[in-house]
Amino acid sequence: xxxxxxxxxxxxxxxxxxxxxxxxxxVPARIYLDEESIKTLEDGAIEQVANVACLEGIQKRSxxxxxxHFGYGFSIGxxxxxxxxxxxxxxxxxxxxxxxxxRLLKTNLTKQDIQPHLKDxxxxxxxxxxxxxxxxxxxxxxxxxxxxxxxxxxKWAVENGFGWEEDLKFLEExxxxxxxxxxxxxxxxxxxxxxxxxxLGSGNHFLEIQSIGDIYDEEIAKAYGLEKDQVVxxxxxxxxxxxxxxxxDNLREMDKTAKRLKLNLPDRQLACAPIDSDEGQNYLKAxxxxxxxxxxxxxxxxxxxxxxxxxxxxxDAESLGLNVLYDVAHNIIKKEQHKIGKINxxxxxxxxxxxxxxxxxxxxxxxEYRSVGQPVLIPGTMGTxxxxxxxxxxxxxxxxxxxxxxAGRVLSRSGAKREFTPEEISKDLADKxxxxxxxxxxxxxxxxxxxxxxVDSVVKTADKxxxxxxxxxMKPLGVIKG
Numbered sequence: 001x002x003x004x005x006x007x008x009x010x011x012x013x014x015x016x017x018x019x020x021x022x023x024x025x026x027v028p029a030r031i032y033l034d035e036e037s038i039k040t041l042e043d044g045a046i047e048q049v050a051n052v053a054c055l056e057g058i059q060k061r062s063x064x065x066x067x068x069h070f071g072y073g074f075s076i077g078x079x080x081x082x083x084x085x086x087x088x089x090x091x092x093x094x095x096x097x098x099x100x101x102x103r104l105l106k107t108n109l110t111k112q113d114i115q116p117h118l119k120d121x122x123x124x125x126x127x128x129x130x131x132x133x134x135x136x137x138x139x140x141x142x143x144x145x146x147x148x149x150x151x152x153x154x155k156w157a158v159e160n161g162f163g164w165e166e167d168l169k170f171l172e173e174x175x176x177x178x179x180x181x182x183x184x185x186x187x188x189x190x191x192x193x194x195x196x197x198x199x200l201g202s203g204n205h206f207l208e209i210q211s212i213g214d215i216y217d218e219e220i221a222k223a224y225g226l227e228k229d230q231v232v233x234x235x236x237x238x239x240x241x242x243x244x245x246x247x248x249d250n251l252r253e254m255d256k257t258a259k260r261l262k263l264n265l266p267d268r269q270l271a272c273a274p275i276d277s278d279e280g281q282n283y284l285k286a287x288x289x290x291x292x293x294x295x296x297x298x299x300x301x302x303x304x305x306x307x308x309x310x311x312x313x314x315x316d317a318e319s320l321g322l323n324v325l326y327d328v329a330h331n332i333i334k335k336e337q338h339k340i341g342k343i344n345x346x347x348x349x350x351x352x353x354x355x356x357x358x359x360x361x362x363x364x365x366x367x368e369y370r371s372v373g374q375p376v377l378i379p380g381t382m383g384t385x386x387x388x389x390x391x392x393x394x395x396x397x398x399x400x401x402x403x404x405x406x407a408g409r410v411l412s413r414s415g416a417k418r419e420f421t422p423e424e425i426s427k428d429l430a431d432k433x434x435x436x437x438x439x440x441x442x443x444x445x446x447x448x449x450x451x452x453x454x455v456d457s458v459v460k461t462a463d464k465x466x467x468x469x470x471x472x473x474m475k476p477l478g479v480i481k482g
Contacts, residue, residue, distance in 0.1 A: 002050045003043040007031065013465050016061075017050055024054040024266060031064040032399075034461050037453070040410065041068065048075040051266040055080070056274075057087025059340055059347055063399050065354055066461035067408030067453060071095065073269030076353035079402045081338060082275065084346045089280045090272035091254060091287075093350030094331050096247045098287055099294035100205075100238030101172075101329040102377040103302060104388070107309070108321030109231040111211040114477065117312050119435055121209065122478035124308040126437040129207055129301055130199040131482035135439070137198030139300060146190045147182035149197065153292030157299035163306075167299065169366055171327040172356065175295040180288035185242075186249050193242025193293055198300035202443055202482030203413075204406075205237040206379075207301070210386065213473035220372045220390050220471045224325060232474060233322075234386060235301050236379055238331070239294040246290040250283045275348055284333065284348075291332055298327060325388075326366075326375035328355050330405040338400050349400045357391035357403040357468045365391075376468045379406050380455035382436065382447060382481065383429050386474040387459045394466030403468035404459070407452035416451035417442060425449075429479070438481040447481060 002022060007015040010030070015038065017029040029049040033041065045068050052074055053062035059081045068077035073092025082088055114121070130137055139162075141149070148156050154175025158165055168174045182190075200207060212230045215221045226232075239246075254271035257263075257279045263272065273279035302324070306317035313320065331352055337344045358365055358374040365374045373390035380386045384407070395401050411419065422444035429436045438444050463470040 001047060003046055004038065007038070013461050019053065022050060024264070025050060027053050027058050027061050029053045029062045029064070031068060032066050032461060032465050032467060033068065034457060037066070037457060042070050045070045045075045048073070049078060051270060052078065052080045054266050055082070055088055055090065055270065055272060057083040057085070059083055063402070065399070065402065065404045066458045067353065067404040067406055069408045069410070071352065073267060074350065074352045077404060077408055078352045079350065079354050079399055081347040081349045081400045084275055084335070084348060087275050087348060088272040089275055089283055089333060089348060090270055090350065091247050091250050091283060092269050092271065093352050094247065094287060094333055095352050096244045097238040097331055098243035098246060098290035099329045100331045101294060101298065101327060102379055103235045103298045103327040104325040104377050105233040105302060105305060106225055106321060106323050106325050107231045107233070111229045111231060111477070114209070114231050118209070118478055121308065121312045122435045122437055122480065124312050125207060125305065126480050128304045128308045129480065131201065131439050131480060135199040135201060135482065136195040137300065139198050141194045141197055143194065146194050149296050150182040150185055150289035150292055151180045152176055154295040154299040157296045162300045162303040167302070167324045170324040171295060172329050175299065175327070177288040177291045179285055180292050181285035182289055184282050184286040185246055185289050189242050189245035189249065192245050193240060196240040196242070197293070197297055199240065200237045200301065200482050201240050202440065204447060205482055206382065207305070207480040208234045208476050209478040210234055210474040210476050213385065213475045215472045216470040220469070223369060223372045224375055224388065224471065226388065226472050232325070233305055234377070234379060234474065235298050235305070237297060237301065239290045240297065242293045243290040246286050250286060253279055254283070287333060291329065295327070326377065328377050330355060336400070338396070351402055353405045354402045355405045356401055357389070357395040358401045359391045359393040359396045373469070376403055378404055378455065378459055381407055381449040381452045382476060382479040383432060383434060383449045384455055387455070387470065388472045388474065389459065389462065389468040390471050392466055392469050395468060399467050403462050407455040407458060409451060410453055411451040413446040416448050417445045420445045420448040420450070434476050435478040436481070437479070440482065443481055
C-alpha cells in the first residue's frame with residue numbers, strides 16, 4: 001500500500017512516489033495537485049497511479065493529473081506510456097466510454113446578440129439533439145452502415161451530409177483513427193451502437209451554449225479566433241453503448257490473457273496484454289473503431305446544433321460563423337513519438353480522463369494553431385466555468401503531452417442525490433441566469449456543481465505546473481443535460 005505519506009514534493013503542485021517505495025514499481029508515480037487537493041484525494045487513487053507504475057514496458061513515470069480521482073484500474077486523470085517493443089495495452093487505461101471527448105464550436109455572435117433568443121435556442125437544441133439514459137439518435141442506421149461508421153468515423157458523417165469537409169481538419173486524428181477494424185467489434189456492441197448514434201446520452205454528458213469570459217493570453221486567443229463575450233457551443237459526449245460494450249468484451253479477453261501469461265498484476269482491473277500479441281492488437285483495432293463512433297456521434301450532434309441556430313436565428317450556419325475550434329478525446333490510446341532522454345521513441349500513450357496537450361510545432365496540430373500549441377478544452381460543471389488552454393513544451397517533457405480533462409468528481413452519484421435536490425440546483429442556476437433543460441430530474445442532482453472538484457483550481461494547477469497554458473474562460477448561458 002502507498003498513500004499520501006509516500007509523496008515527495010518535486011516543486012509546487014508536483015509530487016512523486018519514488019519507484020523504491022514498492023518493490024514492484026518499475027518507474028516513479030507522479031501527481032500534479034495543489035496542497036489543498038492533496039489533502040482530500042482518496043488514497044485509492046494514489047495507489048492506482050502506483051499500480052500502473054508496475055506494468056511491463058511502462059516508460060519514464062506513471063502520471064496523475066490535477067483532476068485525478070479513483071477509477072477502474074487506472075485512476076481517472078491518469079496517463080501512462082508503454083514501449084512498442086515490450087509494453088502492454090490495458091482497457092482499464094481507456095475506460096468504458098471510449099473517446100468520451102469535447103468539441104467546441106465558435107460563432108460570430110456575442111452574448112448580447114444571443115440573449116433575446118436564448119430560451120428558444122435551448123428549447124430547440126433540447127428537442128433536436130436526443131439526450132438521456134438509453135437515448136436513441138434521429139438518424140436510423142441500417143445494420144450494413146455501422147461498419148462504415150466504425151472504420152471511417154467523422155468522414156462517414158460528412159459524406160452523408162452531417163457537416164462540412166473543413167470540420168475534419170480541426171478534429172483530433174481528423175475524426176478517424178487509422179487501424180480500426182469493425183470485424184473485431186462484437187455484434188452486441190454494434191447493435192447497441194446502431195440506434196444511439198447522434199445522441200448525447202446521460203450522466204456528465206452535456207451540450208452548452210457559453211460565452212467567452214476572461215482572456216488570459218491575447219496572442220493565443222487570437223490564433224484560436226476567440227474574443228471576449230463571443231458565443232461558443234461545447235459538446236461533451238462519447239461512444240455510448242457501443243464503446244462500453246467494446247471495453248467490456250475486451251476486458252474479459254484480457255483477463256484470460258493475463259491469467260494465461262501469468263502476468264503479475266497488482267490489481268486485476270489492470271488486465272492487459274502485450275502490444276504485439278493478438279489480444280493486444282485486437283483491442284487496439286476495436287478501440288479505434290469505438291473512437292471513430294464517438295467522433296461520428298459528435299459530428300452528427302454538431303450538425304443538429306447548426307440546424308438549431310439556423311432555425312431560431314433565421315441565418316445560415318456559415319454566416320453565423322459556426323465553425324469547429326477543436327475536438328479532443330479524453331479516453332484513448334494513441335501511438336505517438338516522445339523523447340526518452342534525447343531519443344525519440346514510439347510508444348502507446350494511455351490517456352484516461354486526460355486531454356492531449358501537444359506543444360507548439362507538433363505536426364499533429366492543425367497548421368492554424370501549430371505556432372501556439374494545441375487547443376485544450378477543459379469543461380467544468382453546469383453552473384461553473386469551462387476553460388480553453390494550450391499545449392506546452394513542459395507537457396511534452398513531463399506528461400507525454402497531456403493535461404487534465406475536467407473537474408473530477410468528489411461525490412458519487414448516489415452521494416450527490418442524498419446531498420442535493422434537483423429543485424435547489426435548478427433554482428441556483430436560474431438565479432445565475434443560466435437556462436437548464438434536462439431529461440431526468442435525478443441527473444440534475446447527480447451532476448450538482450458541488451459534486452465535482454473546483455475546476456478553477458484544476459486549471460490553475462495545470463497552468464502553474466506548465467503542463468498547459470490558460471487561454472480563455474467560458475461561462476455557461478444555456479445547459480442541456482441527459
